[in-house]
Amino acid sequence: MTFAQSLAPRLLAATAIMALGLAACDSGNNDAAEAPATPDAAVAGATPDTPIEDATQSTETTLTIVSWGGAYTKAQIEGFHKPFSERTGITIQSEDYDGNIAPIKAQVESGNVVWDAVDVETAEAVRLCDEGLTVPVDHSSLPPAPDGTPALKDFLPGTLFECAVPISVWSxxxxxxxxxxxxxxxxxxxxxxxxxxxxxxxxxxxxxxxxxxxxxxxxxxxxxxxxxxxxxxxxxxxxxxxxxxxxxxxxxxxxxxxxxxxxxxxxxxxxxxxxxxxxxxxxxxxxxxxxxxxxxxxDLDLWVMPKGGKNLDAAMDFVSFATSTEGLAGQASWIAYGPSRKSTLELVGTHAEYPDVDMKSHMPTTPERLANGLQNxxxxxxxxxxxxxxxxxxxxxx
Structure with missing residues (x-):
């Protein structure tokens, strides 16, 4: 992808996120532009039409999900890991890292992939895909919004990448x-x-x-x-x-x-x-x-799946849930990162443990905060x- 090719989606993303912030303040409709189509490169063996609850790996599968630790990983454990495990019987093993993607390269090149899904920043998601270290994703297979809006139209424009699915906007x-x-x-x-x-x-x-x-x-x-x-x-x-x-x-x-x-x-x-x-x-x-x-x-955080993973089907099920409208709302009730789906906004309310805290008011995506901000x-x-x-x-x- 050239700079010129990426510029338009980035501008669309900024516009859509600004609209998200406006909606956060006045609960109005988000009329952001549609997300651009992405390559239809599906993860091998994925079965997008099968409900997550019917996944067959169940208790025999353990997924290693890698993220940034601390309050952020706690939000993901509460919003993603626990409800996913309850629905599927799949065990989640959480591992922290510091954003260094060298272990992904080493695992893929050695043929010993132990990380099933990794939370990365945008530049790293692009580099990993360009180097053939992560698997492509068919974004059309991701869950639609509750009103039936396809995922391709529900994610903020410019946030879908060939080998990655966006989680949240952070600052x-x-x-x-x-x-x-x-x-x-x-x-x-x-x-x-x-x-x-x-x-x-x-x-x-x-x-x-x-x-x-x-x-x-x-x-x-x-x-x-x-x-x-x-x-x-x-x-x-x-x-x-x-x-x-x-x-x-x-x-x-x-x-x-x-x-x-x-x-x-x-x-x-x-x-x-x-x-x-x-x-x-x-x-x-x-x-x-x-x-x-x-x-x-x-910037964005996104899920990627290292190539050669032993649990790609289950990892794709996890990524699908962890980027669904419901899943993203779960995370947004624990930490002040803006969800990557437009349909999640109306589900974001107060903090899960502190009901007097309005989560929308703490997001980086309010209009006044984006006004002189810089997108990575x-x-x-x-x-x-x-x-x-x-x-x-x-x-x-x-």
Whole structure:
């Protein structure tokens, strides 16, 4: 896929997600454009017309489902794993990882695939498919919406990929402990880079993705120009130069559970984080954390199935349930990530454990939060990740 081919779906996705946010605020109808058709490459042996409840693998099958751990995996266990196992008798073994897709490549190439379905980010989903490491999916076989709308029309446009099925919209944001700022609290991306006004340690994820974009936006690059600038050597230099201004004050994190812990322990005064992890700390742990939504970078999480898996039929049944209208609503009642299906919105209400918490109001997909946000460019990172990762690691070692 070329950049030009991917641009239109991405714009449609942004428009549809904006519509989703509007609906979240006023409960109106979502009239987003239809999703583009995708290749009809079905998973071998899949039987889409068979109800999930009638799956034949039952108790003889154990699926290893891999995700990001912490509050996010808890939401998936409650929303996906438990109801799926109750309906099918299939056992789910949950495993955490840090987003590194090297184990998938190693498993496929060795012929010893032990991960049945993996939750990945968009760029990694594209790379894995391009390298032939994950199986294609026939999206027309996925469950329709409750009103009969086909899955191809129900998923947000531009979110379906040849070898992946979208789960949710999540966001990279900045967060701080409000108790540290009784008077003037930070409120913008620029404040994160302002060590004079807001001194103290910062937390950043130990990868180039997102950090380079944040750096350019903080240096004055408009959101719509970020990837155009970052695709040039001068733009890369500019991003690293901006990161240089805070490098000595950065504590690097790798797992999603670390940012709220860094804040709680007082090791940092501000940190980048996944919005859902901060939400969980706010609601479940009663932490006085606040989110800076200014110029958030939003992305998708998607299910992929490694090629050569021993339980592909059962894995496809799981993915179908975990991306159904009902399944996505289950996850959305536990964590503040926007569902990837339009039909799920009307099912999203209050938190499963805290009924006074309106989940829609905490989603990254509200209009005001999307207004100056940046959608992660999966094509850019699929093309430039290796090169920029080498540059990033060399920069860290300096």
């Amino acid at each position: 990279n944001v900045f967060a701080f402990d409000a108790s540290n700022y009784p008077e003037t609290a930070p409120s913008t991306l620029d404040d994160f880079f302002d060590l004079e006004t807001y001194p103290g340690k910062r937390g950043l994820r130990k990868i180039p993705k997102f950090n380079l974009e944040f750096a350019l936006m903080a240096d004055g690059v408009a959101t719509e120009k970020v990837y155009e600038v970052l695709s040039t050597p001068q733009g890369v230099d500019r991003a690293f130069a901006k990161l240089d201004t805070i490098k000595d004050e950065v504590i690097w994190w790798e797992a999603g559970a670390q940012p709220p812990q860094l804040l709680a322990d007082g090791e940092v005064v501000m940190t980048s984080a996944f919005n859902g992890r901060i939400f969980n700390a706010q609601i479940a742990e009663k932490q006085p954390f606040e989110i800076i939504w200014d110029r958030q970078i939003w 460019d999966f094509e850019f990172w699929a093309d430039y990740n290796d090169e920029l990762e080498q540059r990033f690691n060399a920069w860290l070692a300096q």
